[in-house]
Amino acid sequence: xAVVSQHPSRVICKSGTSVKIECRSLDFQATTMFWYRQFPKxxxxxxxxxxxxxxxxxxxxxxxxxxxxxxxSLTLSTLTVTSAHPEDSSFYICSARGGQEVSFGNTIYxxxxxxxxxx
Amino acid sequence: xNEVEQSPQNLTAQExxxxxxxxxxxxxxSALHWLQQHPGGGIVSLFMLSSGKKKHGxxxxxxxIQEKHSSLxxxxxxxxxxxxxxxxxxxxxxxxxxxxxxxxxxP
Numbered sequence: 001x002a003v004v005s006q007h008p009s010r011v012i013c014k015s016g017t018s019v020k021i022e023c024r025s026l027d028f029q030a031t032t033m034f035w036y037r038q039f040p041k042x043x044x045x046x047x048x049x050x051x052x053x054x055x056x057x058x059x060x061x062x063x064x065x066x067x068x069x070x071x072x073s074l075t076l077s078t079l080t081v082t083s084a085h086p087e088d089s090s091f092y093i094c095s096a097r098g099g100q101e102v103s104f105g106n107t108i109y110x111x112x113x114x115x116x117x118x119x
Numbered sequence: 120x121n122e123v124e125q126s127p128q129n130l131t132a133q134e135x136x137x138x139x140x141x142x143x144x145x146x147x148x149s150a151l152h153w154l155q156q157h158p159g160g161g162i163v164s165l166f167m168l169s170s171g172k173k174k175h176g177x178x179x180x181x182x183x184i185q186e187k188h189s190s191l192x193x194x195x196x197x198x199x200x201x202x203x204x205x206x207x208x209x210x211x212x213x214x215x216x217x218x219x220x221x222x223x224x225x226p
Contacts, residue, residue, distance in 0.1 A: 034214070038160075043205070043216045091160050095214070108152065108214060112161035 003027055004096050006111030013084055013118055020080045021114045023094030029074035030096035034108070035067075038091040047092075050077055084118040091115055122146050125206050125217035133225055138193040140220045142206030145187065152214065153180050153191045154205040162205075165191070196224045 003026040013019045023033055032051050036044040048064075050056040050071035058064045066088075068080040077096075081088050093113040123144045132138055142151070153165040166173050166180040168189065173180050177196075182189040193200055201224050206217040 043218050044207075044214075046213055049213065093160075093162060107150075107167055108164075108209065110154065110162040110164055115160060 004030075004094065004109045004111040006094055006114050008114060009112060010115045011117070013116070015085055015118055016083055018080055018082045019084055019116060020078050021092055021094075021116070023077045023079070023096065023111050025075045025096045025098070025109070028096075028098040030077070030098060031074065032097040033071055033077040034095045034097075035069060035077070035079050036093045036095070038093060038113075044093060047079075081116065084116070086118045089116055089118045121218070122215050123206055123208055123217040125204075125220050127220060128218060129221045129223075131223045131225065132196055134197055136196050136224075138196050138200070138222065138224075140191045140204050140206075140222070142189045142191070142217055143187060144189075144206075144208045144215075146208065146210060146215065148208040148210060150209040151182055151189050152207040152209065153189070154207060156203040156205060156219070158202075165204075193222075198224045198226050200224050 005024045007022045011019055034049050035047045037047050038044050046059050047062045048056040048058045048069050050069050052071050052074050056069035066082055071077040091113050094111040095108050097108045126141045150167050150169045152167050155163045155165050168182040177194045179192040203219045203221050205219045207214040
């Protein structure tokens with residue numbers, strides 16, 4: 001079945017540095033990818049929606065200059081946390097929606113998430 | 120009031136019990152997802168429903184579009200079923216998530 005792969009699964013970075021998280025769709029072309037953030041014991045919070053080849057649409061309250069999203073191809077989206085601070089430590093999850101293939105249609109598939117710790 | 124409400128928020132049961140988790144929503148949807156999140160954080164998509172009922176192994180998911188309600192059932196529950204179960208409704212584009220139900224199955 002369809003697989004969405006996120007990398008890295010865990011990353012520790014120093015305060016002030018930038019870190020990139022990749023989200024790849026392995027079996028299908030993802031016309032739309034979503035990035036979520038989850039604080040401990042809370043529900044997933046949508047950060048932004050990205051469509052291949054266009055700028056991401058950010059949710060209210062999410063700093064677009066801090067959380068850079070690039071969706072340069074139909075199988076890859078990246079989230080870059082710039083000038084990371086300890087309060088950016090969180091669990092980040094991507095999901096992807098197929099568009100072209102009939103079998104994948106409108107289904108949304110999730111990556112396994114990435115734990116970011118900023119020290 | 121949240122657009123997606125799950126109940127219960129926490130559920131502890133003994134191995135073998137029949138489990139039901141409920142999800143009610145207030146918005147129009149094109150599909151509803153049941154997700155499973157294990158302690159490590161990774162999310163597994165269990166079901167995507169737009170009508171009726173689906174079954175996969177010991178898991179059953181139902182949805183009533185008129186009543187805007189879905190249930191996830193686990194038969195013959197097992198400690199490995201312990202996880203957070205999340206209901207998410209899909210509108211035109213985005214997903215809206217419930218708060219999750221933390222399920223603990225004791226041996």
